[in-house]
Amino acid sequence: MNPKTLNTEPNFASPDDFYAALNDLFAGANDEEVERISARLILLLANHIGDLVVLTEAMAIAGSIKKAGDDPASS
Amino acid sequence: MVSTYTNPEYPFVRSPDQDASPAAHHPVIIIGAGPSGLSAALDLALQGVATVLLDESNTVSYGSRAICFAKRTLEIMDRYGCGDRMVEKGVTWKIGKVFFRDQQIYEFNLLPEDGHKMPAFINLQQYYFEEYMVERCADFAHIDLRWLSKAGDVQVYPDRVALTVTTPAGDYPLSCDYLLVADGAGSPIRESLGLEMTGQVFYDRFLIADIVMKSQDFPTERRYWFDAPFHRNHSVLLHKQPDNVWRIDMQLGWDADPEQESQPEKVIARIKAMLGEDVEFEPEWLSVYTFRCRRMRDFIYRDRVLFMGDAAHQVSPFGARGANGAVQSVENLCWKLKRVLSGEAPPALLVTYNLERSHGADENLLNSTRTADFITPKNHISHVFRDEVLRLAADHPFARPLINSGRLSCPCTLDGSPLNTPDADDFRPQMRPGAVCRDAPVLTDGRPDWLLRHLGNRFTLMVCGGEAERRALASFPAIADLQLLTIGFDCHCALPGTRIDDVRRFMQSAYQLRPGTCYLIRPDQHVCARWRRLDLASVSTAMARALGRSLHSHGAAA
Numbered sequence: 001m002n003p004k005t006l007n008t009e010p011n012f013a014s015p016d017d018f019y020a021a022l023n024d025l026f027a028g029a030n031d032e033e034v035e036r037i038s039a040r041l042i043l044l045l046a047n048h049i050g051d052l053v054v055l056t057e058a059m060a061i062a063g064s065i066k067k068a069g070d071d072p073a074s075s
Numbered sequence: 076m077v078s079t080y081t082n083p084e085y086p087f088v089r090s091p092d093q094d095a096s097p098a099a100h101h102p103v104i105i106i107g108a109g110p111s112g113l114s115a116a117l118d119l120a121l122q123g124v125a126t127v128l129l130d131e132s133n134t135v136s137y138g139s140r141a142i143c144f145a146k147r148t149l150e151i152m153d154r155y156g157c158g159d160r161m162v163e164k165g166v167t168w169k170i171g172k173v174f175f176r177d178q179q180i181y182e183f184n185l186l187p188e189d190g191h192k193m194p195a196f197i198n199l200q201q202y203y204f205e206e207y208m209v210e211r212c213a214d215f216a217h218i219d220l221r222w223l224s225k226a227g228d229v230q231v232y233p234d235r236v237a238l239t240v241t242t243p244a245g246d247y248p249l250s251c252d253y254l255l256v257a258d259g260a261g262s263p264i265r266e267s268l269g270l271e272m273t274g275q276v277f278y279d280r281f282l283i284a285d286i287v288m289k290s291q292d293f294p295t296e297r298r299y300w301f302d303a304p305f306h307r308n309h310s311v312l313l314h315k316q317p318d319n320v321w322r323i324d325m326q327l328g329w330d331a332d333p334e335q336e337s338q339p340e341k342v343i344a345r346i347k348a349m350l351g352e353d354v355e356f357e358p359e360w361l362s363v364y365t366f367r368c369r370r371m372r373d374f375i376y377r378d379r380v381l382f383m384g385d386a387a388h389q390v391s392p393f394g395a396r397g398a399n400g401a402v403q404s405v406e407n408l409c410w411k412l413k414r415v416l417s418g419e420a421p422p423a424l425l426v427t428y429n430l431e432r433s434h435g436a437d438e439n440l441l442n443s444t445r446t447a448d449f450i451t452p453k454n455h456i457s458h459v460f461r462d463e464v465l466r467l468a469a470d471h472p473f474a475r476p477l478i479n480s481g482r483l484s485c486p487c488t489l490d491g492s493p494l495n496t497p498d499a500d501d502f503r504p505q506m507r508p509g510a511v512c513r514d515a516p517v518l519t520d521g522r523p524d525w526l527l528r529h530l531g532n533r534f535t536l537m538v539c540g541g542e543a544e545r546r547a548l549a550s551f552p553a554i555a556d557l558q559l560l561t562i563g564f565d566c567h568c569a570l571p572g573t574r575i576d577d578v579r580r581f582m583q584s585a586y587q588l589r590p591g592t593c594y595l596i597r598p599d600q601h602v603c604a605r606w607r608r609l610d611l612a613s614v615s616t617a618m619a620r621a622l623g624r625s626l627h628s629h630g631a632a633a
Contacts, residue, residue: 035456039463047473 006057076339077287077357079318080202082134085209087223089244092127098237098248101127101219102416103255106226106264109136110201111257111384111401113208116218117155118409121532122598124416125217127249129240131225135205138360139285142198142316143395147486147511148402149193150600154531157211158193161204165197166315170296173478175465177304181475190581191514192525196483198316201398229254229264231377253412254380257401260367262386268376274369274440277391277447278329283362284342286321289355293321299480301450301465305348310450312480313349320359323349324392326450333363366391368444370436374404374429378422381408388436393446393481396439403486404432410532410598414622419556424623427494435487442482449479486511489601493626496595496604496617506586512600515581517562519573526582529573530600533558534618536572538609540564541590547609548572557618563588597621 012018025041026034046055092099103119105112108130116128144152144161152158169187173180187194212218221240228239236254239246256264265272297314300306309326316322323346327336335341342361350356370388375381384401408428414420452458467474488510489495495508506513515526529535533556538544540563548570551559559572562582577583586594595604595617604617619625 035459036463039456039460040467043460043463043467043474043477044471 003057003061005051005053006061008061076361077359079287079320079359080200082137082202083206083209085133085220085222087133087243088221089242090219090221090247092240092249093242093244093247095247098250100235100250101125102252103127103412104129104226104236104238104249104251104253105255105257106130107257107259107384107386108205108209108220108222109257109259109384110141110204110208110398111386111405112255113205113212114151114155114402114405115255115257115383115409116212116220117157117208117215118406119413120212120215120218121155122410122413123217124409124413125219127219127221127251128212129221129224129226131223133222135209136201138362139200139202139283139316139320139322141201141204141395141398142314142322143196143399143483144199144204145196145395145399145484146191146193147484148399149197150514150527151402151406152208153193153527154600155208155211156214157207160207161199162194162197164203164207164317165199166295166317167194167197168295168297168315170294172296172298173465173468173480174298174300174303175462175469176302178469180465180469180478181472183475190516190579192516192527193514196395198314198322200316200318200320203317204398226258226264227267229267229380231268231379236379252379252416255383255408255412256380256386257383257405258386260385260389262382264380265371265382265386268380270371270376270382272369272371272389274367274389275444276367277365277451279447279451280327280329280331280333280336280363280365281392282323282325282327282336282342283360283364284323284325284346284358285316285360286323286346286356286358288319288321289357291319293319293354301461301480303349306345310480311349321356327363337361337363364392368440368447370433370440374432375425378425381412381425381428383408388432388439390436390439391443391447393443393450394439394484395481396443396484399484400435400439403435404428406599407432407435411623413598414556420622421624421626423626426626427492427623431489431492431494434489434491438487439484446479446481494597494603494621494623496613496620498605500605500607502587502605506594506602506605508602508604510602512594512596512602513585515577515585516579517582518576518578524575526575527600529560529575530596532598534598534621535560535594535596536614537562537586537594537596539586539588539590539592540566544591544593544609545570547611551611554615554618557614563590595621 103126105115105128116126119126149158169185172182212220225241226238230237235250237250295315300311303311312324368390374387390396411424415422452461464474464477490509517524517526535558537560561570561574591608593606593609597603603621
C-alpha cells in the first residue's frame with residue numbers, strides 16, 4: 001500500500017509529547033468512554049483534514065488489518 | 076377522525092372505443108393516473124402527442140402520501156402549467172430544529188436562494204398535487220383521461236401492445252404503439268409480465284400520523300428527533316402541510332406490531348408526549364409502512380412497454396425522492412418518445428431513458444440508503460459514531476453536515492450519457508453537458524421573466540451576443556424542433572427567435588457567458604452541448620447526437 005497523498009513520513013514536532021497526551025486522553029476511561037473518545041477524535045481530525053483522498057488512504061491503511069474475506073472490497 | 080380534504084369523484088364516461096371493432100388503436104396509452112401517469116400525459120400533450128390515460132379508481136390519492144416536492148419537480152410542473160398553483164397552496168418551512176434525546180442540538184434557517192422562480196421545495200399533500208394535474212389535463216383535448224378503467228391482459232407484439240380495459244360498462248380491447256406503465260410500487264402490470272425488481276428491504280417500520288392542530292399558532296418549523304425522549308431509541312419527524320395539517324413520521328422498529336402501534340389511543344398518547352399535553356389536535360390519517368429500495372434492471376420491456384415511477388424504481392421516503400425522482404424520469408422519457416413516434420429519432424433513443432434514469436435511480440437509492448443507515452445505524456460502532464456526531468454538533472458546527480435525516484432531492488447531472496457532446500471549448504464544469512439548466516431572472520421585452528419559461532418542449536439554441544453571432548444569426552436557417560434564444564445583444568437589430576436580457580447577471584455567472592457562447596438545450600431543459608463560437612455544423616451534429624442518431628440499435632432487448 002503506497003499512499004500518494006497521505007503523508008506517512010514523520011511530521012510530529014515533538015512525538016513524545018503527542019504520544020503521552022494520547023495516552024493521557026484515555027487514562028481512566030471505561031470501554032464505553034474509550035469508544036466515544038476515539039470516535040470524537042476521529043471525527044474532529046477527519047474534518048480538519050477534509051480531503052477525502054487523504055482520508056481514504058488513511059482508512060485503507062487502518063483497515064488493512066482486517067482478515068481477507070471479511071470485506072471483499074479490501075482485498 | 077377529522078378530514079380537511081374531500082376526494083373529488085370523477086365520473087366514468089363511456090368511451091366510443093368501447094364499441095369499436097376492431098380494437099381502437101392509440102399511439103400512447105398510460106396506465107395509472109398518479110404523479111407519473113399524469114405528468115406523462117401533460118408532457119406528451121405539450122409536445123402534441125395524444126394519449127389515453129387509464130386509472131382504475133375515480134379519484135386522486137387517498138390520504139396524504141408524498142408531501143415534499145423539490146424545486147426541480149416544481150420547475151417541471153411549471154412547464155406543465157400547474158406549478159404556480161402548487162406553490163401557492165404549498166407551505167414551506169425555513170426553521171429546522173434537530174434534537175438528540177432531550178436536547179436541542181441546533182437550529183438552522185434555510186434562507187431562500189435568490190434567482191430561481193421556484194422555491195427549494197414545498198410541502199403539499201399528494202392529493203392536491205394530483206388534483207391540480209387532473210384539472211390541468213382538462214385543458215388538453217388530446218388527453219383522454221378514463222376513470223374506473225382498469226387495464227390488464229397486456230400482450231406485447233413486435234409492432235404493438237394489446238390490452239383489455241375493464242370498466243363498469245364492461246370490458247373492451249385497446250392497442251397502442253407504446254404502453255407507459257405507472258401503476259405503483261406493487262405494479263400489477265409488472266407482476267403480470269413476470270418482471271422482477273432487485274434491491275433490498277429495510278427491516279424497519281414507520282408510523283405516519285397526519286394531525287390537524289386546533290390552534291393556528293403552532294410554529295411552522297421542521298423538528299427532527301434522534302432517539303426521541305418520548306419514544307426512546309427511535310427517530311421522529313414533525314413538519315407542516317397545508318390546511319394546518321402536520322405530518323408526524325415515527326420510527327417503530329422492525330419488532331413493533333403494526334396493528335397495535337397504529338391504534339389511535341396509542342398514537343395519541345405518543346403525540347401528546349411529543350407536543351405537550353396542552354397542544355390540541357385531531358388525527359386525520361394513521362398508517363404504518365415499511366419500505367424497499369429496489370428497481371427494475373431495465374425500465375423498458377420488449378421495446379414497447381415503458382415503466383415509470385414506483386413501478387420502475389422505489390426508494391425510502393427519506394429525502395423525498397419517490398415522487399420527485401418519478402417526475403424526473405417521466406420528463407426524461409416523454410420528449411424522446413415524441414420524437415421516436417414522429418420518426419425524428421430512431422427507436423434506439425428510448426434505450427437512453429433506461430440508461431439516463433438508471434443513473435438517477437441509483438443516485439436516489441444511494442442517498443436514501445445512506446440516510447436510512449444514519450437514522451438506524453447498522454451495528455454497534457456505527458451507533459457510537461452516529462451518537463457522537465449528534466453530540467458534537469451541539470457545539471461544533473463541523474459535525475452538522477454529517478447529520479443525515481434526509482437529503483433533499485437535487486436534479487442529477489447525466490454525466491456520461493451518449494446524448495451529450497463533451498466540452499471541447501474552455502468551460503468550468505458547472506452547467507456542463509448533462510446538467511439541468513439553472514433558472515435565472517431575466518427580462519423579456521423589458522418585463523421581469525424567468526429563463527426556464529423559455530426552455531423546454533423543443534430543443535433550444537441559446538446564443539450570447541457578439542458581432543459575429545449577429546451576422547451568423549441573420550442567415551441562420553430555420554431548423555424544425557429548434558428554437559433560438561438570444562441574450563445580451565447590445566444592438567437594436569432584428570434577431571430571429573426570442574430575445575432575453577440578463578440584467579441581473581445571474582446567467583453570466585451560472586452559464587459562464589461571454590460574447591459568442593452558445594448552449595444547445597434538450598426539450599427536458601438539460602444541456603447537451605456548448606461552445607464558445609456559433610457554428611451551424613456543430614449544432615446540427617450535437618442535435619443529431621442528442622436525438623440518438625449515432626446510437627446502435629437496441630434490437631436485442633429481451
